[in-house]
Amino acid sequence: MSVIAPNFKLSGFIKSLIDDVVWAVLIVSLIGLPAIMMVLFVIPMPVIDGELLTPFLAFTYLADPTRTLPIVQAFMTTDMFKIMAFPGFGFAALLAAGTIFVERKMLAKLQLRVGPFYCGKVEGILQLMGDGLKLISKEIIIPAKADKPIFWAAPVLFVASAAAFVALIPVAPGWVVADVDMGLLGVFAVIGFFPIVTILSAWSANSKFPFIGGIRALFQMVSFEIPLILSLLGVVMVTGTLNLSEIAASQSSFPWIVFLPVGAIVFFITMLAELERIPFDLPEAESEIVAGWLTELSGMMYGLVQLGTYLKLYAFAALFVVLFLGGWNGPMIVPPFPMEIVTHGLEMGPVTVKVGGLEPLLTQVITQEMLNGTLMFVLKTVGVIFFILLPRGVFPRIRVDMLLNLGWTKLIGLAFVNIFIALALVYAGVLGPGGLQ
Amino acid sequence: MTNTATGIIRALNSGIKHIATKRFTLRYPEEKLKFVGDGYQFDPSTGVGIAGLKGRHMLFHDHCTGCQLCSIACEGVAEAIAMVKVPEEQKQNKKSIMPQIDYGKCVFCGLCVDACPFYALYMTNDYELSSFSKEGLIYTPAQLAVKPYVEQDSEIVITKYGATHG
Amino acid sequence: MTAELPPGLAIQKVDERIMTLNVGPQHPGSGHMRIIVQIDGDYIVACDPDPGYVHRGEEKMAEYRNYITNIPHLERPVIHDSCNVLYPYVLGVEELLGIEVPERAKYVRVICSELNRCIYIMYWLAIYGIFLGHSTMFMWPAGDRELLIDLMEKISGARVTHAHFVPGGVRNDLPPNFEEVCLRQVNYFEKRIREYAAVFYDNPILISRTQDTGVLSREDAIRLGTTGSVLRASGVSYDLRQKEPYDVYEELDVHSPVMKEGDSYARSKIPWLDMLESCNIIKQALEKMPKSGSVRVKLKPNPKGKGLDSVYKRVESGRGSLGCHIVSDGKVEPYRLKLSVGSFRNLIALPYLLKGEKLGNMPSVYWSLNYWPVEADR
Numbered sequence: 004m005s006v007i008a009p010n011f012k013l014s015g016f017i018k019s020l021i022d023d024v025v026w027a028v029l030i031v032s033l034i035g036l037p038a039i040m041m042v043l044f045v046i047p048m049p050v051i052d053g054e055l056l057t058p059f060l061a062f063t064y065l066a067d068p069t070r071t072l073p074i075v076q077a078f079m080t081t082d083m084f085k086i087m088a089f090p091g092f093g094f095a096a097l098l099a100a101g102t103i104f105v106e107r108k109m110l111a112k113l114q115l116r117v118g119p120f121y122c123g124k125v126e127g128i129l130q131l132m133g134d135g136l137k138l139i140s141k142e143i144i145i146p147a148k149a150d151k152p153i154f155w156a157a158p159v160l161f162v163a164s165a166a167a168f169v170a171l172i173p174v175a176p177g178w179v180v181a182d183v184d185m186g187l188l189g190v191f192a193v194i195g196f197f198p199i200v201t202i203l204s205a206w207s208a209n210s211k212f213p214f215i216g217g218i219r220a221l222f223q224m225v226s227f228e229i230p231l232i233l234s235l236l237g238v239v240m241v242t243g244t245l246n247l248s249e250i251a252a253s254q255s256s257f258p259w260i261v262f263l264p265v266g267a268i269v270f271f272i273t274m275l276a277e278l279e280r281i282p283f284d285l286p287e288a289e290s291e292i293v294a295g296w297l298t299e300l301s302g303m304m305y306g307l308v309q310l311g312t313y314l315k316l317y318a319f320a321a322l323f324v325v326l327f328l329g330g331w332n333g334p335m336i337v338p339p340f341p342m343e344i345v346t347h348g349l350e351m352g353p354v355t356v357k358v359g360g361l362e363p364l365l366t367q368v369i370t371q372e373m374l375n376g377t378l379m380f381v382l383k384t385v386g387v388i389f390f391i392l393l394p395r396g397v398f399p400r401i402r403v404d405m406l407l408n409l410g411w412t413k414l415i416g417l418a419f420v421n422i423f424i425a426l427a428l429v430y431a432g433v434l435g436p437g438g439l440q
Numbered sequence: 441m442t443n444t445a446t447g448i449i450r451a452l453n454s455g456i457k458h459i460a461t462k463r464f465t466l467r468y469p470e471e472k473l474k475f476v477g478d479g480y481q482f483d484p485s486t487g488v489g490i491a492g493l494k495g496r497h498m499l500f501h502d503h504c505t506g507c508q509l510c511s512i513a514c515e516g517v518a519e520a521i522a523m524v525k526v527p528e529e530q531k532q533n534k535k536s537i538m539p540q541i542d543y544g545k546c547v548f549c550g551l552c553v554d555a556c557p558f559y560a561l562y563m564t565n566d567y568e569l570s571s572f573s574k575e576g577l578i579y580t581p582a583q584l585a586v587k588p589y590v591e592q593d594s595e596i597v598i599t600k601y602g603a604t605h606g
Numbered sequence: 607m608t609a610e611l612p613p614g615l616a617i618q619k620v621d622e623r624i625m626t627l628n629v630g631p632q633h634p635g636s637g638h639m640r641i642i643v644q645i646d647g648d649y650i651v652a653c654d655p656d657p658g659y660v661h662r663g664e665e666k667m668a669e670y671r672n673y674i675t676n677i678p679h680l681e682r683p684v685i686h687d688s689c690n691v692l693y694p695y696v697l698g699v700e701e702l703l704g705i706e707v708p709e710r711a712k713y714v715r716v717i718c719s720e721l722n723r724c725i726y727i728m729y730w731l732a733i734y735g736i737f738l739g740h741s742t743m744f745m746w747p748a749g750d751r752e753l754l755i756d757l758m759e760k761i762s763g764a765r766v767t768h769a770h771f772v773p774g775g776v777r778n779d780l781p782p783n784f785e786e787v788c789l790r791q792v793n794y795f796e797k798r799i800r801e802y803a804a805v806f807y808d809n810p811i812l813i814s815r816t817q818d819t820g821v822l823s824r825e826d827a828i829r830l831g832t833t834g835s836v837l838r839a840s841g842v843s844y845d846l847r848q849k850e851p852y853d854v855y856e857e858l859d860v861h862s863p864v865m866k867e868g869d870s871y872a873r874s875k876i877p878w879l880d881m882l883e884s885c886n887i888i889k890q891a892l893e894k895m896p897k898s899g900s901v902r903v904k905l906k907p908n909p910k911g912k913g914l915d916s917v918y919k920r921v922e923s924g925r926g927s928l929g930c931h932i933v934s935d936g937k938v939e940p941y942r943l944k945l946s947v948g949s950f951r952n953l954i955a956l957p958y959l960l961k962g963e964k965l966g967n968m969p970s971v972y973w974s975l976n977y978w979p980v981e982a983d984r
Contacts, residue, residue: 113455114745115464115602211627281739282811397455398448398811400739402966403648405814447810454804455742464749476781480763487904489778494763516675549678549769554777555907563763596756598794603753 046083076364082180090174092166098384099313100131106392113396138306146299150207157204158300158307164200165311168193168318173248175331175376186247187239190322191232194277197315198224201286205296216295219403220279220286226410227276233418234269237425238326251330258329262428266421267327269414271390274319276410278312280391282398285406320387321380328383331376339371461602466594471605474592479564480550484557494548496566497541499584501530503560506537513555520545521552526581538581543569565590624651629968631659637733638979641956641972645965653960655953661983665943672938673699673909678769683947683981685766686755687726689718690923691945691981692771694930697852697919699773702911702934710899711775712853716891717788718761718770719921720884724795725754726924727877730976734874735806737969738815743806750798753791760784774903785892796885799878807875816870820959820971823868830955833948834926835876835976840868846922858890870967873974877924910938925949925976949982 078084085091104119108126111118119127145154171186171193173179183189198221205217239245241262242253260267276283287295300308324330347355401409466473477492511521523537530536539552539561553561566588571577594605629641640656664683668676680695681688693715700707728751735743755765760781762770770776806812822832827840837844845862847855863879865872911934920929926948933942952975959971 109459110741112463113458114742115458115461115749116745117463117465117467120467211625284739393452393455396742397451397805398740398809399735399743399815401811402815402964404964404966444810447808447813450804451809454801464752476760476783480778486900488900488902491761491778491781492763493759513675516671517678547678547767548764549767550763550777551674551678551769596753596791598790603794 072361072364076368079368085178085180086170090172090178091170091180094174095169095314095317096310098317098381099310102313102316102388102392103131104128105388106395109389109392110396135306139303141302143302143304144299146208146210148209149299150209153203153207154299155304157200157207158304158311160200161197161204162307162311162314164193164196165314165318169314169321171247172318172321172325173251173330174321174380175373176248176252178373178377179248182248183246185245187235187245187250190247194228194231197277198228201296204300208296208299210299212298213296216286216298220296222403223276223279223283223285223406223410226407227273227414230269230410230414230418231273231277233415234266234273234421235326236418237263237266237421240422240425240429247325251325251332254329255332258327258332260327263327263421263425265417265424267323269417269421270323270327273410273414274323275391275394276406278316278319278391280316281395282401283406284400285403316388316391317384320384320391323387324380324383328387329379331380333375333379333383335371335375337371337375337378340365462599462604464602464604466605471594472591473605474595475565475590479562480553481562482550482553482556484559489550489554492563493565493567494550494563496543496564496569496579496588497553497584498562498564498587499538499581500560500562501526501528501538501581501585502532503558504530504533504538505558505560506533506535507558508537509555509557510539510552510561513551514546517549517551518545518547520547524581539584540581541579541584543577543579544574564588565592621646623647636972637977638983639977641968643960643965643968648964648966650960650963650965650968653957655956657950657953657979657982659983660980664984665945668943669939669941673773673940676940676943677772678767680943680945681767681769683945683984684726684923684925684978686729687722687924688767688769689715689722689771690726690921690928693719693852693921693923694919694928695932695943696771696773697921698917698930698932699909701917701919702915702932703773703905703909704912705774705903705905707775707853707903708900709854710779710896711901713891713895714761714776714780714901715771716853716855716858717888717895718758718768718776720888720891721754721758722768723924724881724884725751725758726978727881728754730877730924730973730978731802731874734970734973737973738812740806740812743802746798746802746805750795753795753798757788757791760787772902773909774905775901777902779901789889789892792885792888796882799881802878807878813871815967816874816970816974817867818869819963819967820870820873820974821868822955822959826955826958827868830958832926832952832955832975834922834924834952835880836873836926836952836955838862838864839872839876841866846920846927850920852919852921854891854894857894858887860887870970870974873976874970877976908938910934911936923948925978925981926952945984947981947984949976949978952976953982 087093104127107130108118119130121127122133123129145151168190170180171183171189173182181189201220201224202217205213205220208214238250238259241259242250244250244253279286285295287297297305297308475493477490479498480492480494481490482488483490506523508523511523514521520542521539522542524540526533526536526538528536548563550563553563564587569577597604624644624646627643627645629636629643631638631640638660640659642654642656643650644652664679668679671679676695677692681692684691728747732744732747735741735747758768759765761784762768762778770778822836822840824841827837827842832840841864843862843864845860846852847860848862861883863876863883865876913936914934916931916933918929918931920927922928927946928948929946931942931944931946932940935941955975956972959975960968963971
């Protein structure tokens with residue numbers, strides 16, 4: 004639109020070309036080649052049809068789909084795929100990026116304005132990429148008297164704990180990064196780690212505004228942890244297990260929110276407080292303490308903290324869906340893959356295209372059940388995220404003493420009411436081992 | 441307690457209702473605002489101005505006599521008008537001087553238009569006056585004689601779903 | 607040291623628990639001003655407001671400009687409320703010159719003054735929302751005030767700093783077909799601001815945050831000399847449009863809202879009720895206005911007063927009473943011009959109100975005093 008290009012100079016153009024070539028050579032030789040070496044030496048190569056799969060063999064196989072599909076299938080069952088793409092980091096990052104975009108546009112529509120608009124041809128889709136590139140290009144300024152090792156490590160620890168939280172959530176039956184038997188206890192442990200990281204980051208910055216912000220974040224997160232844990236105990240009582248996949252599987256006929264609505268509401272409110280969303284965004288209260296504990300972070304450290312925050316948002320919403328809304332259960336809306344394409348092949352005019360190797364992929368890895376489960380899960384998570392984003396447009400910020408009052412008295416009371424309801428349901432035989440399944 | 445709950449639900453309800461309301465933004469530069477009239481003008485015989493946007497000035501070379509009243513009027517406000525010699529010969533302009541306006545200093549108050557007694561200085565609807573250098577902002581009398589072409593297409597429209605610039 | 611230091615320079619003993627916080631000019635919560643706050647944990651022990659960052663010497667500069675060239679100069683303290691800042695000046699000069707303003711000009715002046723009051727209050731409300739963390743309450747007023755700025759642009763030709771009032775009337779008449787457009791937009795504006803009640807004024811979080819904080823009792827409000835919406839929120843029914851009516855306010859029906867509590871919630875609600883009242887006044891003025899007539903008295907090019915004379919006129923602006931004292935000695939420039947603004951007088955209440963308050967209440971109390979930093983510094 005209003006980009007003003009400077010005058011074209013041939014020397015400047017050639018200089019930029021040479022710059023690009025130099026950077027490309029540097030990056031390939033210093034990062035690309037060691038990465039390939041690591042892949043070749045550290046990660047065990049699968050054995051397909053009696054042959055060890057080296058990168059050269061993989062490239063030849065790519066030309067023939069009958070041979071590519073077993074590779075893809077073998078890859079999709081490895082741990083690395085689960086950590087990186089689905090349901091781990093890639094899936095969560097995609098949902099988080101979508102959340103950021105939807106948040107900005109939905110909030111803009113609520114406030115009768117447009118939101119991101121120029122970046123990307125369609126109503127500002129590439130705005131997030133533009134923001135990320137901007138953050139990478141900024142200088143990271145460390146205050147002189149800050150405690151440097153801890154200050155550098157704090158955003159990385161934040162993203163690491165958020166990623167650990169994402170790793171515990173089951174998305175479809177059998178698809179979870181870390182299948183821990185006491186999954187819910189693992190969730191509590193990771194949630195307990197967040198205030199520590201926040202106060203480390205705030206204290207090591209050695210400045211007044213992060214200090215106040217960090218203390219407030221500590222108050223907020225610690226005082227809302229107890230109602231959080233208590234509200235989930237009701238679900239544990241009626242299902243009898245701490246494993247998140249089993250809790251999701253036990254809701255095949257009805258979600259737990261029907262029987263434990265009070266617990267769901269308490270969990271929702273404490274979730275907003277743990278995520279530092281409005282109305283509980285005291286630690287970053289802009290008008291009083293500049294930016295709270297994020298004041299001294301600049302450049303990519305701020306970018307990492309934002310990434311961690313949105314991963315946490317996805318993980319909490321997913322936890323709500325798994326525990327209260329039924330996880331991946333739901334009506335079967337994904338149509339089954341027509342099996343004639345597998346057995347007879349696809350008919351395109353005079354030619355029949357038959358692709359081997361499709362059958363084990365479709366029956367073992369990408370089944371109809373898994374696709375349907377993922378779709379229901381994503382729909383429910385998107386719904387919960389909408390309700391998390393909505394209060395941002397509607398409520399002001401609450402004050403510290405009101406927050407503490409809420410967390411230590413009212414919510415704990417409501418959580419105990421929820422536990423009594425759950426106990427009554429189990430002992431009356433309505434739910435649990437003896438009652439409705 | 442119920443008061444709080446109803447208050448919260450009413451606020452959320454109002455929020456959801458506004459998602460269905462139209463956006464109010466004017467998407468400049470694809471849409472530009474319409475103006476009423478032709479720019480701010482002043483009628484020395486009645487002593488009252490005519491309503492219009494106070495934009496860039498327009499100088500009528502066949503009325504200006506070089507009396508310097510506009511420059512004197514601007515002296516207390518912004519000192520943006522200076523009189524310069526023009527090469528053309530006008531019958532009513534014995535000294536051949538006309539005003540030159542520096543838009544880096546002008547505050548668009550219109551007192552110079554009020555001061556001119558010969559119907560020579562008006563203001564137009566043109567407001568897009570940016571330039572790459574400070575010298576480019578000084579408009580000579582020849583530049584001031586050009587009537588601008590101003591694009592205008594949008595105005596505030598109040599519909600059932602809210603107001604919008606359409 | 608044998609000589610005794612003045613109180614501002616004396617060395618004070620500082621308690622170890624107390625932290626001095628500089629809510630300074632470079633802060634998202636302060637405007638163009640600095641507040642030095644001393645806090646003990648979460649409670650404010652002492653507070654020292656420090657205005658003066660945007661002082662330009664406007665009153666001194668006014669002595670070098672003649673009465674007409676002072677008009678673009680004196681409207682700069684509050685650029686979007688410029689008609690109300692010029693109003694007492696223009697009334698004063700008219701009295702010094704002894705001229706009578708035509709009827710239609712008075713109605714146009716009243717309409718412009720009320721429109722400007724609404725424009726200013728919407729901007730103030732937007733910043734109040736953002737201080738409390740309510741970003742929607744920032745966007746809605748900022749967007750809805752465009753409806754009124756559009757009207758002011760049709761009347762005077764500029765969106766802010768209108769330079770529309772002159773001694774003798776107004777500079778130009780209303781454009782053709784103005785009444786219909788004005789009525790339509792003012793009706794829609796009124797409908798919009800009534801919707802703020804659900805999201806802002808009846809919001810339980812806002813109520814619990816601002817109720818019973820920064821309570822200014824009736825006696826304190828009168829003793830400290832506060833004015834405008836702050837005074838009316840503490841139970842004193844004093845509005846200059848009713849007590850000392852100027853122009854055509856005697857013929858219009860003005861009911862200024864008054865609330866008794868005197869806390870931040872009342873001070874934030876009174877300007878909103880004020881705006882609803884202003885819409886009413888605009889509609890009445892549009893009805894009663896004479897359909898045609900001159901809007902300006904023709905003056906000599908450089909008006910000057912008749913010898914040594916002084917006049918003081920007061921007007922109710924968006925922030926309270928705004929007064930202008932003009933001393934003239936027969937020349938074309940005024941000898942001395944003094945603007946007495948509502949913001950600066952309301953600031954005196956800030957140290958009294960903030961003592962003993964929690965730090966979280968500071969933005970809501972500070973901005974609810976209807977304070978505009980640029981005007982207070984002039």
